[in-house]
Amino acid sequence: MKSCVLMAYVPDTASVIKVAAAGNRIEEADIKWIVSPYDEYALEEAIRLKEAKGAPVTVLTYGPERAQQGLRECLARGADAAVHVKGGEGTFGDALAIAKVLAAAVRKSGPFDIIFAGIQGVGSDNALVGAMVAELLDVPHVTGVVKLEIGDGAITAHREIEGGTEVVTAPLPCVVTAQKGLNEPRYPSLKGIMAAKKVAIQAFVPADLGVDEGALAGAGATCRWKALALPPAKSGGVILKGEEDPAAAARELARLLREQAKAI
Amino acid sequence: MGYQADMRDITFQLFEWLPTGQLLKNDLFSQWERGDVEMVLAEALKLAQEQLDPANRDGDVVGARFADGRVSLPPSFHPVYQKIREGGWIGCISNPEFGGMGLPHSVGTSINEMFFGANMALSLSALLTRGASYLVEKFGTDEMRALFCERMYTGEWAGTMCLTEPQAGSDVGASKTRAVKQPNGRYLIQGEKIFITSGDQDLTPNIIHAVLARTPGAPEGTSGLSLFIVPKVRVNPDGSLGEPNDVACSRIEEKLGIHGSPTCSLVFGGNDRCEGFLLGEEHAGMKLMFHMMNPARIEVGLQGAALAGAAHQAALDYARVRLQGRHWTRMKEHGAPQVAIIEHPDVRRMLFTSGAYVQAMRALLLQTSYFIDMTHVTEGEEQERYQSYVEVLTPICKAWASDWGFRVTEWCLQVYGGYGYTADYPAEQYLRDAKIASIYEGTNGIQALDLVARKLPAKGGKAIRDLLGMAEKTFKTLRNDSQLMEPAWMLGAALKQIEDISKGLAKRPDAPIVVLLNSAPFLDMIGDVLGAHFLLDQAVIARTRLGEMLAAAGIASDDKKAVRAFLLDKPDAAFYHNKIQTAIHFAYRVLPLVTARAVAIRAGEVSPVEAIL
Numbered sequence: 001m002k003s004c005v006l007m008a009y010v011p012d013t014a015s016v017i018k019v020a021a022a023g024n025r026i027e028e029a030d031i032k033w034i035v036s037p038y039d040e041y042a043l044e045e046a047i048r049l050k051e052a053k054g055a056p057v058t059v060l061t062y063g064p065e066r067a068q069q070g071l072r073e074c075l076a077r078g079a080d081a082a083v084h085v086k087g088g089e090g091t092f093g094d095a096l097a098i099a100k101v102l103a104a105a106v107r108k109s110g111p112f113d114i115i116f117a118g119i120q121g122v123g124s125d126n127a128l129v130g131a132m133v134a135e136l137l138d139v140p141h142v143t144g145v146v147k148l149e150i151g152d153g154a155i156t157a158h159r160e161i162e163g164g165t166e167v168v169t170a171p172l173p174c175v176v177t178a179q180k181g182l183n184e185p186r187y188p189s190l191k192g193i194m195a196a197k198k199v200a201i202q203a204f205v206p207a208d209l210g211v212d213e214g215a216l217a218g219a220g221a222t223c224r225w226k227a228l229a230l231p232p233a234k235s236g237g238v239i240l241k242g243e244e245d246p247a248a249a250a251r252e253l254a255r256l257l258r259e260q261a262k263a264i
Numbered sequence: 265m266g267y268q269a270d271m272r273d274i275t276f277q278l279f280e281w282l283p284t285g286q287l288l289k290n291d292l293f294s295q296w297e298r299g300d301v302e303m304v305l306a307e308a309l310k311l312a313q314e315q316l317d318p319a320n321r322d323g324d325v326v327g328a329r330f331a332d333g334r335v336s337l338p339p340s341f342h343p344v345y346q347k348i349r350e351g352g353w354i355g356c357i358s359n360p361e362f363g364g365m366g367l368p369h370s371v372g373t374s375i376n377e378m379f380f381g382a383n384m385a386l387s388l389s390a391l392l393t394r395g396a397s398y399l400v401e402k403f404g405t406d407e408m409r410a411l412f413c414e415r416m417y418t419g420e421w422a423g424t425m426c427l428t429e430p431q432a433g434s435d436v437g438a439s440k441t442r443a444v445k446q447p448n449g450r451y452l453i454q455g456e457k458i459f460i461t462s463g464d465q466d467l468t469p470n471i472i473h474a475v476l477a478r479t480p481g482a483p484e485g486t487s488g489l490s491l492f493i494v495p496k497v498r499v500n501p502d503g504s505l506g507e508p509n510d511v512a513c514s515r516i517e518e519k520l521g522i523h524g525s526p527t528c529s530l531v532f533g534g535n536d537r538c539e540g541f542l543l544g545e546e547h548a549g550m551k552l553m554f555h556m557m558n559p560a561r562i563e564v565g566l567q568g569a570a571l572a573g574a575a576h577q578a579a580l581d582y583a584r585v586r587l588q589g590r591h592w593t594r595m596k597e598h599g600a601p602q603v604a605i606i607e608h609p610d611v612r613r614m615l616f617t618s619g620a621y622v623q624a625m626r627a628l629l630l631q632t633s634y635f636i637d638m639t640h641v642t643e644g645e646e647q648e649r650y651q652s653y654v655e656v657l658t659p660i661c662k663a664w665a666s667d668w669g670f671r672v673t674e675w676c677l678q679v680y681g682g683y684g685y686t687a688d689y690p691a692e693q694y695l696r697d698a699k700i701a702s703i704y705e706g707t708n709g710i711q712a713l714d715l716v717a718r719k720l721p722a723k724g725g726k727a728i729r730d731l732l733g734m735a736e737k738t739f740k741t742l743r744n745d746s747q748l749m750e751p752a753w754m755l756g757a758a759l760k761q762i763e764d765i766s767k768g769l770a771k772r773p774d775a776p777i778v779v780l781l782n783s784a785p786f787l788d789m790i791g792d793v794l795g796a797h798f799l800l801d802q803a804v805i806a807r808t809r810l811g812e813m814l815a816a817a818g819i820a821s822d823d824k825k826a827v828r829a830f831l832l833d834k835p836d837a838a839f840y841h842n843k844i845q846t847a848i849h850f851a852y853r854v855l856p857l858v859t860a861r862a863v864a865i866r867a868g869e870v871s872p873v874e875a876i877l
Contacts, residue, residue, distance in 0.1 A: 030835050190352035190365040193303050
């Protein structure tokens, strides 16, 4: 049995985001990058599968040079191999283009019995890539999994749905996307960090996989980011002084809630 | 916000100031590359923030408990300890041959800054485990090493240091604990030790105590003490646990801070069945124990620096969001909006002075750690030279960083106003936890005496001359510098004060009492001068980097408006700019204290002795 984890290297959720001069991208200069937190659940599940059933773990990413650091972090936690498809500048934010590249990379590096990914990449939050990769590979997918049992040739997965839990089964191979709650990701050990650099990361460009990145970024693009804007700055709150006439203050509060906030 | 570390300054000091990158090229550290070290630091911060810090308040409120002869730690400490242990962090700087991870000391110092800052009570145990295991590694037999070292460096078992007895505190030589040799070569230990950090706990199935005890007929004082390894539970030859070894905890102390760290009274051999193993030779115990105590002293200084750093980051966060009062430029406008308190000059001063001390303490501890690393990669005279630096700097690290670290926690509490005094914010816990660092591991008074009586005169005073010579070089480099000339001259003047006192004091007829009265202020004078020297040295590097950044952006350094806008936009540029301001501020606010202390010492003021107390 072999497993694969699709990993996105994303801006740290604690980073201060600025919009770049071009207006449709973020300013990347002072950003700290991290393995997307949902992908950490995916990786942890793969490592647990390895510990239980000896299934080696390959981590796969598509992105610029810096994404290699994310692969090292995954290796330090216990992944066995890493594949880096270099590129992604032109296909930024286009889920289908990313999925096409990743599906081609999975085909090239596989076969895998199970492919894990985070439910979504933190940052763009489309929650599309995992499912699209499954469609392109023509295998089933289960998204937003919070509990997973891997049996003989099939999985039983629990998904959180509105007001309850859905339990589904799917045959292997398949794609599983991880939701928060699936597990508690481990921290890399010092030994793991030391060992990670001894693993050679396999590097490709999309052309090596038979993918024309230029076409995906140009005429074939399915999604273009037109503009980004930061949320408006929070305006200062309104304080109603009710010490002298509480009844008047309450009336004013009710009026504001009705007319301004339209909450009642 | 939770625990924050100034990672930018830590990496600046490690890689842009100290030649840590070069150090890693030595065979001894060749398994670690710079990228690995950066990952190690990032992961240490994550552990500190996500694991150690959330348990810190619990450690304070729940605390260590003692019932039915057993100590238990707060439940939240247990999973955190396991994560630290499994990651290999306890033995991060220890010998890889015995399960350590072999990181340089300087990197370990940065890791431990984060661990102590996030949860001092829990991290303390690791310090002692590392130290006790090091004694076994260095002075134990092969059999002892095989039994104990790896289990301790990996945190499976813990360790302690047992010196203090009710009548033997700072005066260790008054110890009465006895050790009687048995026909099997082991010793029966009998006596009571107090103030034993982590003397009992429920994190590990065994605890290995390093105990000072007196053999029959041994000389009085410290020269009659021998060093023993005493397990809580006896260990079978195959390493499995045997029967209990007659070590009992009789009570734990109620303390001002570090409530999560049990401070135990231990009774050894209450039933005459406590076995110990001699380390090294009989009567050499004190000398051997110093191999644990010296690194521990540096780490206790680090605790002061670490809690100061944590308190400073928390106070900064608070000052940025707490709205009170109007901006000082609009004081008289009643309609002016409230501003964050960080805009108030007095709050800024408290924060900036705190930050300057934190950076100076970090520099002192990292410089010392770097010298320790150098003793491991050099030989002969060069090695002796680095070792002599470490010896002089050890009491300064311990006392200067713990004293000023505590004061920084006080200034940072002040930033909050009334809220700082409440348990709603972490400031008061940082202050309480930090206080112990000036007391244990040899009080700061003992450190000052060690410095003036033992360390400064050693080998004709060469080590301190070398170290102050480095500060002198900084003065000479900058004395004509247009921006840093005045701070440099203040450094030069402070150095002159130290030189005058060093030369003049010995010739005085009242030298003994003047020295005894002033060893602590004299230690402070040296600490202040070294701190200013480190910060000025760093400022020069920062200025070069900032200049490069401005040039690359096409901004003239005299275009004040453009530079200001650049600094506001680029965090890295702001970091370098602040580094320069920090060095200037520290020089103006701290170096005059050196001269002030010198006045009293030179005058031979001895009122505390003249007074009827």
